Amino acid sequence: MSGLRLYALVYLAFLYAPIALLPIFAFNDGTVIAFPLDGFTLRWFRELPQTPALVASVRTSLWIAGSTALLSTVLGLCAARAGTMARFGGRDAMMGLIMLPLVLPEIIVAVALLVVLLALGLPLTGWTVIAGHTLICLPFSTAILGSAFRALDPALEEAGIDLGLGRAAVFLRVTLPLLMPGIIASLLITFTISLDEFIIAFFLTGTEPTLPVYLWGQLRFPQKIPVVMALGTILLVISVVLITLAEIARRRAAARATGIDSGA
Numbered sequence: 001m002s003g004l005r006l007y008a009l010v011y012l013a014f015l016y017a018p019i020a021l022l023p024i025f026a027f028n029d030g031t032v033i034a035f036p037l038d039g040f041t042l043r044w045f046r047e048l049p050q051t052p053a054l055v056a057s058v059r060t061s062l063w064i065a066g067s068t069a070l071l072s073t074v075l076g077l078c079a080a081r082a083g084t085m086a087r088f089g090g091r092d093a094m095m096g097l098i099m100l101p102l103v104l105p106e107i108i109v110a111v112a113l114l115v116v117l118l119a120l121g122l123p124l125t126g127w128t129v130i131a132g133h134t135l136i137c138l139p140f141s142t143a144i145l146g147s148a149f150r151a152l153d154p155a156l157e158e159a160g161i162d163l164g165l166g167r168a169a170v171f172l173r174v175t176l177p178l179l180m181p182g183i184i185a186s187l188l189i190t191f192t193i194s195l196d197e198f199i200i201a202f203f204l205t206g207t208e209p210t211l212p213v214y215l216w217g218q219l220r221f222p223q224k225i226p227v228v229m230a231l232g233t234i235l236l237v238i239s240v241v242l243i244t245l246a247e248i249a250r251r252r253a254a255a256r257a258t259g260i261d262s263g264a
Contacts, residue, residue, distance in 0.1 A: 022236060026229040044230035054231070057214035061195055064126055064210060068133040069191035075134070076141025076186055077179075083142070084149040099139045109136065110203035117204070124206040132200040137190040144189060148182030181249040188246035192239050211235075 029039035049055060082088075083095045101109060113132050117124065152175065161170055176183075198212040205213055215231065218224040 019236065022229055023233040025226065026233040028226065044226045045234075047227050048231055048234075051227070054211075054214065054227075057209055057211045060126060060208045061211040064129050064133065064201075065191045065194040067130045068137055068194040069187045071130065072134045072137040072141045072190045073145075073183060073186045075138055076145050077183070079138070079142045080145035080149050084146050095142075098142055101136045102139045106136065106197075106199040110200045113200070114203045124204055126206070126208060128204045128206070129201050129210065132204050133194040133197055136197070136200065137193050140193065141186040141190055144186045145179065145182050148179050152178060181252040185246040185249040188242045188249070192242045192246075196235070196239065 024037070026044060027040055027042070028037045029041040029043075079095070079098050083091060083098075110132065113128075113135070117128055122128065196212065197210075198216065201210040201213050202216070209217070211231075215228050218228050
C-alpha cells in the first residue's frame with residue numbers, strides 16, 4: 001500500500017469515524033453515551049414525534065431550507081448566466097463578490113448580519129435566517145449552475161433565435177430544460193446546507209429556532225442526548241441521500257452536455 005493511499009484511508013477514518021458512532025448510540029438502550037452498549041432499542045426514534053418543540057423546529061427548518069434553496073437557486077441562475085454568457089465591465093469583480101462568503105468565517109458573516117438588522121430595527125424571524133442562508137448558499141448555487149452554463153453550446157440559443165423565437169422563449173424552451181439537472185443539483189445542495197447550518201441560524205433566529213439551534217439547546221440535558229442522537233441519525237441519512245441525488249443530477253447534466261457536443 002502506497003503512502004498516499006494509507007494517508008487517504010487514515011484521513012477518511014479520522015473524518016467519518018465519529019459520524020459512524022452516531023447511529024450506534026442512537027440505537028443504544030442506555031442514556032449514557034459510552035461503551036459497552038446496554039442493548040438495542042428503537043424507543044429514542046419513537047420519542048421524536050412526541051416532542052412538540054422538536055416537531056416545530058423541524059417544520060421551521062424545512063420551511064427555511066426550502067425557501068433558501070429556491071431563492072438561492074433563482075439568484076444563482078441569474079448570476080451564473082451573467083458570469084458565463086454576458087460581457088460587461090466589472091463582471092469578474094461581481095463574481096468575486098458573489099463567491100466571497102465561501103472564504104469568510106461564518107461567525108463573522110453572522111455577527112455582521114445581526115448588527116445590520118439591529119441597526120435597521122428589523123425583528124429576528126425566519127425571514128432573517130433565510131436571508132443569511134441565501135447569502136452563504138448563493139456561491140454554491142452559482143458555482144453549480146455556472147458549470148452547467150459553461151457546458152452549453154451558445155450556438156443552441158442562437159439557433160433558436162434564428163428560428164424565430166424570442167430570447168425569453170429560447171431560455172424557457174431550450175436553455176432551461178438543458179440546465180434542469182444542474183438546477184436540481186443546486187436545489188438539493190443548498191437545501192442540505194441550509195438544513196444543517198447552525199451559526200447564522202443561532203445569531204439570526206427569533207422565537208422559532210431551527211432544528212440545529214434546538215438540538216444545541218438540548219445538549220444541556222443529558223437525558224435528551226439519545227433523542228438527539230436518533231434525530232442526528234435521521235438527518236445524516238437525509239443529507240447523504242440528498243448529496244447523492246445532487247451528484248447524480250450533476251453527472252447527468254455533464255453527460256447530456258457531452259452528448260450534445262458530440263452530436264454537434
